[in-house]
Amino acid sequence: MLDLSTTYLGLKLKNPLAASSGPLCKDVGNILKLEDSGVSAVVLHSLFEEQINLESNELDRYLSFQTESYAESLSYFPDMTGYNVGPEGYVEHVRKAKEAVDIPIVGSLNGVSTGGWIKYAKMIEEAGADALELNIYYLPTNAELTGAQVEKMYCDLVSHVKASVKIPVAVKLGPYFSAIPNMARQLDQAGADALVLFNRFYQPDFDLENLEVVPNLVLSNSHELLLRLHWVALLYGSIQADLAITGGVHTAEDVVKSMMAGARVAMMTSALLRHGSDYVETLQTNLVEWMMDHEYESIQQMQGSMSARSVAEPAAFERANYMKVLSSYALKTAAR
Numbered sequence: 001m002l003d004l005s006t007t008y009l010g011l012k013l014k015n016p017l018a019a020s021s022g023p024l025c026k027d028v029g030n031i032l033k034l035e036d037s038g039v040s041a042v043v044l045h046s047l048f049e050e051q052i053n054l055e056s057n058e059l060d061r062y063l064s065f066q067t068e069s070y071a072e073s074l075s076y077f078p079d080m081t082g083y084n085v086g087p088e089g090y091v092e093h094v095r096k097a098k099e100a101v102d103i104p105i106v107g108s109l110n111g112v113s114t115g116g117w118i119k120y121a122k123m124i125e126e127a128g129a130d131a132l133e134l135n136i137y138y139l140p141t142n143a144e145l146t147g148a149q150v151e152k153m154y155c156d157l158v159s160h161v162k163a164s165v166k167i168p169v170a171v172k173l174g175p176y177f178s179a180i181p182n183m184a185r186q187l188d189q190a191g192a193d194a195l196v197l198f199n200r201f202y203q204p205d206f207d208l209e210n211l212e213v214v215p216n217l218v219l220s221n222s223h224e225l226l227l228r229l230h231w232v233a234l235l236y237g238s239i240q241a242d243l244a245i246t247g248g249v250h251t252a253e254d255v256v257k258s259m260m261a262g263a264r265v266a267m268m269t270s271a272l273l274r275h276g277s278d279y280v281e282t283l284q285t286n287l288v289e290w291m292m293d294h295e296y297e298s299i300q301q302m303q304g305s306m307s308a309r310s311v312a313e314p315a316a317f318e319r320a321n322y323m324k325v326l327s328s329y330a331l332k333t334a335a336r
């Protein structure tokens with residue numbers, strides 16, 4: 001009998017297939033469908049810092065200040081009032097989701113400052129969430145702000161939230177740090193129970209006809225998984241926090257690669273939006289078939305089996321593989 005179970009954030013999961021934070025998680029009916037299809041855990045859509053900022057009107061004025069001089073720049077800033085759907089409603093959604101399903105429910109807070117996070121982290125915990133994910137989305141634009149200051153902002157936020165709740169706390173972060181292993185260690189020391197790699201930063205586009213900045217949402221593909229595999233494989237075994245992969249998980253093979261790199265769970269949103277909630281059943285069937293064909297008895301057996309922990313000098317290993325990739329392209333070109 002194959003054992004698909006894994007552990008994440010101290011939670012026993014029936015398999016490593018989790019739904020990451022996304023629009024499907026806004027509806028309890030969809031969460032029920034995800035559970036029925038085989039998802040082992042759900043990360044709810046994020047409650048944004050702007051939604052819990054008591055001075056949101058002041059924030060709106062700050063964002064719009066002096067943009068009248070350049071009409072084109074106005075479209076950079078959305079109407080903040082459209083986001084203020086009410087944090088109390090989010091907490092109630094957590095409560096309803098927990099009542100509806102048996103799988104773990106992970107709340108999500110999106111922002112960068114401590115602000116009202118502490119208060120609502122506690123409220124999300126009290127509503128029954130099994131864990132909390134800090135979806136830290138911050139792109140520094142101030143040239144005076146150093147990388148060390150940004151890192152400290154992240155770590156201070158994690159330590160403050162951890163001190164306020166008893167449930168496990170995961171940190172979802174982007175790949176734009178100059179020294180990711182050190183940043184991972186700092187977050188680990190700040191108390192993070194898991195790191196989720198990586199956040200996808202959506203870049204707006206320019207509409208040249210209407211001179212507007214427009215949203216540009218592109219679903220992920222399996223190629224995006226490579227960056228995640230790279231860093232999870234390098235971090236595995238070097239920190240105590242669990243590792244999770246999100247972004248680029250679309251096939252059973254993607255799940256296997258995630259596990260072999262060292263992840264505890266493989267999270268997905270784009271695949272579910274593209275194929276529907278029932279797609280999890282297909283993924284699980286294909287995962288079982290792959291494990292049987294390759295004689296794996298459990299998920300734990302493969303976790304970390306292709307990580308870099310056995311490499312004496314990871315930096316030299318990285319350089320060697322970089323050269324190997326370039327050489328392989330040259331060889332292919334010469335053979336044509």
